[in-house]
Amino acid sequence: MLWRSSGTEAVLPDTTWPEDVVREFDDSVADHCLIPHPQLKAIDAAVRQARVTDFRSRVTAEQAPQVAQQAMSALGLRCDGLAEDLVRVVHGFLRQFGRDKIALRLEIVDRATCPKFHIDNVYVRLIKTYSGPGTEWIWASAPDEIQHAPTGAILMLKGHQHPRHSDAVRHRSPQLTAGERRLCLVLDF
Numbered sequence: 001m002l003w004r005s006s007g008t009e010a011v012l013p014d015t016t017w018p019e020d021v022v023r024e025f026d027d028s029v030a031d032h033c034l035i036p037h038p039q040l041k042a043i044d045a046a047v048r049q050a051r052v053t054d055f056r057s058r059v060t061a062e063q064a065p066q067v068a069q070q071a072m073s074a075l076g077l078r079c080d081g082l083a084e085d086l087v088r089v090v091h092g093f094l095r096q097f098g099r100d101k102i103a104l105r106l107e108i109v110d111r112a113t114c115p116k117f118h119i120d121n122v123y124v125r126l127i128k129t130y131s132g133p134g135t136e137w138i139w140a141s142a143p144d145e146i147q148h149a150p151t152g153a154i155l156m157l158k159g160h161q162h163p164r165h166s167d168a169v170r171h172r173s174p175q176l177t178a179g180e181r182r183l184c185l186v187l188d189f
C-alpha cells in the first residue's frame with residue numbers, strides 16, 4: 001500500500017490507529033495525547049505549490065475518501081499517500097469516539113492563526129501538522145516552557161466540553177517566518 005517503505009526509506013509505517021493509547025487519554029484526566037508519526041515524503045514540496053486556504057466539511061466514515069479528495073483539490077495539493085492518511089485518521093477518530101459525523105478542516109496557513117495559548121470549546125480536537133512547525137503547548141503550571149508537537153504527529157487535546165478536562169494544558173499555533181507554511185488537519189466534535 002502507499003505508506004509501505006520504498007527502497008530503504010519508510011514513507012509512513014503501516015500502523016493501525018493506537019486505540020489503547022487514545023482510550024487511556026480519553027478515560028484519564030490527561031488533557032493531551034501525542035502520537036508521533038513520520039512526516040509524509042514530499043509533502044513540504046507539495047505544500048509550497050499549493051494554495052494558502054482552508055477547506056471545511058462535516059464527514060462520516062463513508063464520505064471520508066470523497067471529502068479527502070475534495071479537501072486536497074480545494075487546496076491544490078497533490079502528494080502520494082496523503083489522501084490515504086487523511087482517511088485513516090478520520091476513520092480512527094470516528095471509531096474511537098463512537099461518532100457518526102465529525103467536523104474536518106484541512107488548511108494551509110502562512111501565519112499563526114491562534115497565537116494566544118487557549119483551550120478549545122469542543123469535546124476533543126485532533127490536530128495533525130503534516131508540514132511546517134507543529135502546534136505549541138504549555139502546562140498551565142509552567143507557562144514559560146513551550147513544548148512543540150513534532151511535525152507529522154497527531155496531537156489530541158480535550159476541550160472545555162470533555163467531562164475529564166483538567167485545565168492543565170493550553171495550546172496555540174506557532175509563529176511562522178516569512179515564506180513558511182503549515183499544512184494541518186483538524187478534526188473535532
Ligand SMILES: [Fe+2]
Nearest residue numbers: 114119120171
Ligand atoms: Fe485551539
